[in-house]
Structures are given as structure tokens and as C-alpha cells.
Amino acid sequence: MVMPAYGSGAQPTVWLPVNLDELQALKYELSGKYCYAAGATLLRTQWEGGLVPVPEHMISLARIQGASGVYVDGEELVIGALTRLSHCATDVLLQQLPLLQSAMNAIAAPSIRNVATIGGNIVSGVGDSIPALLVYDAQLYWMTDNGMEMHSLSCWLNGVWEGRRNLNDVLVAIHIPLENTSLPDANSERTSVTREISFYRKLGRRETFTASLVTIAFHGELGADGRWNKIAIAAGGGSGMAMRLPESEKLLLGVEASVMQASSLAATVMAEFETYSDVFATEQYRKQTAGNMLGAGLWEALRL
Structure with missing residues (x-):
């Protein structure tokens, strides 16, 4: 079992799982007394403003293997949820999604974009990347209590605003159909x-x-x-x-x-x-x- 990295006094105990299996085990062990964090830029703002309480435990997603980077998988372009905003803004493959790169460069300051993740921007429910991802028909790949699930961004947003969101779910990746990009091997109908x-x-x-x-x-x-x-x-x-x-x-x-x-x-x-x-x-x-x-x-x- 993964051991806590640090934590004492009024500060949360920070856990650093390295894969999804360890993460799933931690979810059950901590019994809901935790929050997830990646870049934690929004969380810090919320804590400092007294908008949300500091949790007893914080599960850092920073070391989860395979949850960052950009690559092509079959007929989809995949963006790991832990990919930094600054990386998304300059990634060669994401040049095929100019709206998304424009959104990345419009979020906060460069120092924040070097820390914040695209997954965190989406999971906030109000991130500036969301309109761009909507027009690209983005699909969200989640680790849920019932296993791995894929949902459209539109459907997930509806669930958020209808109060059906499960805060235990972890966003792992964003999938975008190649037909919505300009990649050479995308849908042949684009000719x-x-x-x-x-x-x-x-x-x-x-x-x-x-x-x-x-x-x-x-x-x-x-x-x-x-x-x-x-x-x-x-x-x-x-x-x-x-x-x-x-x-x-x-x-x-x-x-x-x-x-x-x-x-x-x-x-x-x-x-x-x-x-x-x-x-x-x-x-x-x-x-x-x-x-x-x-x-x-x-x-x-x-x-x-």
C-alpha cells in the first residue's frame, strides 16, 4: 500500500499513488475524507478564500503513470488529464486543435499554466478550455467506483449542473475524434x-x-x-x-x-x-x- 508523503497538524496528509490500482485502493481506505489534487492551483485559491475546507487527506495525482502527455490512439487524439496547460499550449499534435491551444494561452498567467493541468481545468466545471473541447466533441475517460467509463463532455457537464456528479471519479484522459482534427490520417471524407x-x-x-x-x-x-x-x-x-x-x-x-x-x-x-x-x-x-x-x-x- 502506498504510504503518505507528508502531513501534520492543520495540514492535510498527502498521498502519492503511482498508478490507478493504488489510487482505487486509497479511495476505499480513506472513506471519502479526501480530495484529489494535480496542479492544485484552483484548490489553493479556494482554501485561501475560505470557499472550501482544507481536507483531512489529499490524494495527489501527480505521479499517476500514463495520465499525462498527448498521443494518437487509433481514431482518436488522446490528452492525458495530468498534462500541464503550458504543454498543451505548445504540443505539436495539439496544433491540429487551434481552438484548444488558444484557450490554453488565455488561462491565467504563464506561471500558473506551468503547474495547472487540463484535467483540473475541466473538472472545475467552468474552465476556459471547456467551450473549445465541446466543439471538438471531446469524450472524457474516467476511473469510477464501477471501473473505467467514457462519457461525452456534454453529458458530464449536464450531470454536474443537475447534481449527479460523483466526486470520487477521477478524470484520466480526454479523447477527441481524429475527424475533428487536421491530422493527415484523419477521416478521408475531409478531402x-x-x-x-x-x-x-x-x-x-x-x-x-x-x-x-x-x-x-x-x-x-x-x-x-x-x-x-x-x-x-x-x-x-x-x-x-x-x-x-x-x-x-x-x-x-x-x-x-x-x-x-x-x-x-x-x-x-x-x-x-x-x-x-x-x-x-x-x-x-x-x-x-x-x-x-x-x-x-x-x-x-x-x-x-
Whole structure:
């Protein structure tokens, strides 16, 4: 059995399992009196702000074998959940996912990105990587009490906001279908794609190093006939749930691309996006901003 690394007094006892078997055993032994940590950047902020109590035990995921790095596995691009944000921002394979790399560079400061992990950003439920991963149809690979399970990011988010999340589950990896990348050996149907249009935007309360008010992601593919043959749009931001926008996607799918679509897209997004009000921005402001950001991004991309 893995032994604790350190811990005394008011500080949690830190455990360092090196594989998933040891991790699963620790879960049962500690009987829920623990929390998981990887980079722990968000946890430190929450503890210092008194938002969550310091646990009796902390299980560090930092040494789990095979849970970091980026590689191709069959028809999927796989990102280990413990991969640092800074690595994701520069990884050669992830250059095929420009929206995700844009998101990585928009999160916090470089010093934080050197410590924080993509898994931690996702598991927070409100991370800025989530809209980008939604448009790439990301699947999440979990170690659960019942064994290893795969769930779509969209389904997992719905579970979080409906209170069905199991805090004992551990995110191991993120899987993205190769057909959603530009890798040479991806789906052969991509030969009909003549142009890809992708953009990611984050609006915060100041220019950098702040939580977002609104975050949007757009990925579209144009066929030889100039029509949209694939569209994926997502929006989120702040402490609200990021979501795909299927009605906004339907507005464009199969239609010939035109800058004139920018205003109608903005209006549809405003009507569809579900968000919230807080002391920093009203629900209406967030909805309007998401619509304007997506409409402006589409207009800029198509006028070139």
C-alpha cells in the first residue's frame, strides 16, 4: 500500500499513488475524507478564500503513470488529464486543435499554466478550455467506483449542473475524434473540405489573468460548393455552464457561407445561450456579448 508523503497538524496528509490500482485502493481506505489534487492551483485559491475546507487527506495525482502527455490512439487524439496547460499550449499534435491551444494561452498567467493541468481545468466545471473541447466533441475517460467509463463532455457537464456528479471519479484522459482534427490520417471524407474557419474568444473583466465573463468557440468547415458542411458552436464563461448551441449550428449548416450570416447568427446565439447574472454582469449582457463575439468572429473570418 502506498504510504503518505507528508502531513501534520492543520495540514492535510498527502498521498502519492503511482498508478490507478493504488489510487482505487486509497479511495476505499480513506472513506471519502479526501480530495484529489494535480496542479492544485484552483484548490489553493479556494482554501485561501475560505470557499472550501482544507481536507483531512489529499490524494495527489501527480505521479499517476500514463495520465499525462498527448498521443494518437487509433481514431482518436488522446490528452492525458495530468498534462500541464503550458504543454498543451505548445504540443505539436495539439496544433491540429487551434481552438484548444488558444484557450490554453488565455488561462491565467504563464506561471500558473506551468503547474495547472487540463484535467483540473475541466473538472472545475467552468474552465476556459471547456467551450473549445465541446466543439471538438471531446469524450472524457474516467476511473469510477464501477471501473473505467467514457462519457461525452456534454453529458458530464449536464450531470454536474443537475447534481449527479460523483466526486470520487477521477478524470484520466480526454479523447477527441481524429475527424475533428487536421491530422493527415484523419477521416478521408475531409478531402471535400476546402476551408476551415475556427476562432476562440474570451472576454474578461480586464485584459488578462481574470475569470472570463463570456467565452465562445466556433469551428466550421466549408465544402467545395461554399456551403457549411460542418458547424460546431459553444459558449460559456464565468461560473456558468458552457454549452453547445445546436439551434445556432442549424442556422448555418448546409447554407452557403456569407458575411450576411453574422447578424442572424448573433441574434440566434443571444436567444439560445443560457447564462446567469452576478455582480459583474447581467444575464442579458452575457447573452448579447456571446452573440456579438460569435457574429463578429464569423464576419471577420468570411470577409477575408
